[in-house]
Amino acid sequence: MNCVLGPDNILYDTLLFRVIYDGVGNVLPCWLSYVVAGIAMMMILVNGVLLGAGLFSWVERRLIGRFHNRIGPNRWGPFGSLQPLADLVKLLVKEDLTPRGADRIVFTIVPVAMLAPVVLVMAVVPFAKDTALANLNVGVLYILAVTSITSIAIFMAGWASDNRYAMFGASRGVAVLISYEVPVVMSLLGVVLVAGSMSLNDIISAQTIPFLLVQPLAFFVFFAGTSAELNRTPFDLAEAESEIIAGYHIEYSGVKFALIQAAEFGAVLTSSAVMVTLFLSGWSGPASNYLGWAWFLMKIGVLAFIFSWIRATFPRLRIDQLLAFAWKFLLPLSIINLFATALEVYFLRDGAGNLDTSDLWIMAGINFGVAFACLLVFGTLIKEKVRPAGPVTGATLTPGEAD
Amino acid sequence: MYGIAMVKGLMVTLKNLTKKPFTVQYPEERVKQHPRFRGEEFVWYEERCTGCASCAKYCPLGIIKIVTTPSETAPAQGDKYKLEVFDIAINRCMFCGLCVEACPYDALFMGSGFEQGQYSRKEMVIDIDHLRQADKRPSTWFRPQLEDAGYDPKGGRPLDWQEVGRESWQWHQKEKAGMDISRPVPSDLLPQEPPVDSSFVEDSEAAPAPVPNEDAE
Amino acid sequence: MPIKTEPMTVNIGPQHPSTHGVFRLRVTFDGEEILEVEPIFGYLHRGTEKLAEERNYTQIVTLTDRLDYVSSMINNQAYCLAVEELLGVEVPQRAKYLRTLTAELQRVASHLMGIGFFLQDLGTLGTPLMYAFRSRERILDLFEMLCGARITVSYMRPGGVFFDAPDDFWPALDQFLKDFDAEYKEIEQLILENEIVMVRTRGVSLLPLDLAINASVSGPVLRASGSDWDWRKMDPYDAYDRMEFDVPVATGGDNYDRFWVRIQEIHQSIRMVKQCIQQIEPGPTRADVPLILRPPAGAEAYGRVEASKGELAFYLVADGGISPYRCKVRSPSLINLTVTEHLLVGWKLADMIVTLGSLDINMGEVDR
């Protein structure tokens, strides 16, 4: 009973899925092998993300250690690489506390709700040729939809914890996520316009030159927006260590804390993966038929390094400044970018509506010009806000009037 | 332009990424410990100690407990007391070193260790037996004769009571804890080291009576 | 449409990473905005003033170490000046220079910590803090070389300093000064003009000069508001009358200015250290005073210094005994906190943390 996956199935393009499906299909009924292959793929993804998160937590701690001019975790395993395992064991044996006033059910759901979108995003990201679990034709939309779940999880965590710091963290987190969703979507529209498709596979194949060059503004906006959504410095308001201690996950301990941490570190990796796919031409590179995964991982590594680097350098913004940054700076930039891209695509496309490589180079040139002009204009506008000068005229205090 | 300073900051951190870390991995490697370091494990030379309890009196926290009786072993000297209890509660000690400063006979020295952690507070009281047997690596804090000799407690060997010498340099010309010591110290005012007392000096023949000043290492 | 909101009272501290010790603020928030602030302290109250009445004059030096534990040298200096005023003792020249030198090194260390934690409160994940600690560690090493301890130094004694510096101290100090310039420049490059720091701190929590003076605020916080009052200039003690230095003054009175004044004071301190090295001459380091001091009965002294946090003073009253009759500590951190309410109300939670960082309080000194 050979099972054959029809080409109309959304999993048809996934080579790995087909191999497992065919192999298992020799001994099991087709419907069951479909399920088995799906579960196998899921296991690979979930464990891949979790392992990656663990690995990245070590890498980031090492990196930040070196940025700080110190060593970082180095006690267990070669260069301390087994540190995540040690952390995990420590967190697993820790008591799993739930505060008395907490909403137990919601409190317990949160870690899963945090982790799920992180893993789900990876379902549509092709990490080598023909390896996306699901080649959705609305891939970009799917990513945007799934990542928004995080905001609900954060709010659940803040609300259920019965802690005022957690409440602060949650309200900040939700405000940030809602604000940054807008410029992020707008910036992605530019990419979609150029690629002419929402499917991630098509976007990769459309990147004869990386869209980083074609869409510098969009990349900048997307990068900043993603940082904000990931709660990473300089936008880590929701878990501002020095202000509200850990924000929404202040009350979590033990396994739940481990899951939340895994979700946070995993989110960096998945967001990097999305960025690699959308802006850095994904798995393509020399010998990409065989080494696609290596290119993909390497590009993720570069982006993750930049995330760590920025995290190690910058202070945090204030909530109103952060929102102002989103609405007054990133949103106009992304709209300008979208407008410019739309015009360029309108004038440069050929009869069939396609853009060839030379068109992309022309767009890259124009867009870099636009980007610099925008930065200059906005820089001068913001400059006044950055350095308000002049003497202070404070309220004077006269005797008897004080208080 | 807006953003330049941020890029500068990024460059600074990047530069530091390539630098050698300035921290050291403590149990394996250690930073250099300076000879004046005021550490735990007080170094006490019973042969020098007269039991005057200046240290106990001068301790700001009162953590030194001394009980003495008139000496039976050397009654001729008269001024020598036999120590029965000499407890230092180092769990409360703040290592100010004032006891060392107060000691008129250079019998008490700060130690040089810092790794005497214990699991219970009771074990943190070091008694007279502990002080007798402890590793004698005196800190050079307030003991210029050791400093002049270039003694390094971490690098050098343990010193016995004849080697640590007497304080040769006095910041006060007139008195120290009530004693009249003016420079040059007249030989009759030099404290008599207990010369022949086999009960606590093992090779009593080898012990010279007055110890020269620059005797350390 | 007006949204119905409700104020929320939160205890910031006493266990909080950014309150610089066991400091508690009972804050009422409207959303993120602060409506009411009440500082509550005393969690670290150890009764230093009462303890001092039971100790003799030299022993109190060890208590002063523990007041502002990041600038022990300056505390020692203030106390010793007060005792010397009681006794009428003239300190030897070399001791004066050694005191000035160590006090300035300590000021560098303290300000480095102030800057580091200020930026930590801004959310820099420890990078400037680590760079600051890198340099501070070197200074503490020097102190260890000098007096055997790193934090609780007890280096100074009434009548001078307890001991001259060892021979290897001077080359080590030279080496430190050489390296410090580069290390410090790194901190300045990293953060001094950073736009995020500017946005976060410029114009935030303004402290007008008249209020600053009225509220007895002193030290860098006062100088950030536009006064050039510095006790080292106005009433030179120890060797400060022979030092050439500028007093950095900012006029804004906001968080950035307080941070900036500290940054600049480190430059001036290093300048003074260099002058000390040039001018210091061999000689005795301790005046001829006995170990047990007995100032005359009825004598009073108000020994004050410009500490790293502000005007630190010891008001001593002697009764002819071996311990002071009254030892009052005028702690700058406590009195600088008088303006907390003015600085914080109306600003946001994030600003509150930064403002506390910019005041650079030390709970050991606030609670005593």
Add this chain to the structure above:
Amino acid sequence: MALQQLTGEDLAEKVAAGVPESVDGMVDGALRVKSQKIADVANFMKSDSGLDFNFLNSISAVDYIDHFEVVYHLTSLNKRHTAIVKTRLVGRDDLTLPSVYHLWRGADFQEREIWDLMGISFSGHPNMKRIMLWEGFEGHPLRKDYL
């Protein structure tokens, strides 16, 4: 311009002219004023253009068993001189002194501290409660009879 230490003699005449019947004598270069007049004297010393003491360094209280002495260290940042003003409170119970909170905000915590540790209450202070110790603490630890 060097700092000038104004002694009691320098001050007495002016203060006596500004606030009649307030001066109680001179001690050790300090001016001693009557305790009930301390707020008026402080007001005069702050507002008088010749004295202009705009900076309150510290307020200290000393327990002399039969009486308490409260010491004000003052500085004029403009005129660059300092002065010490003392006042005396006889007795041990129910001691009150007019507060200088409304002249110098810097007195806020110091007066509260004196109330907390010495047991001298300041009338006119808006928030006269314990500062270092908790509410309900019995006694005032810095008094000489507190053991």
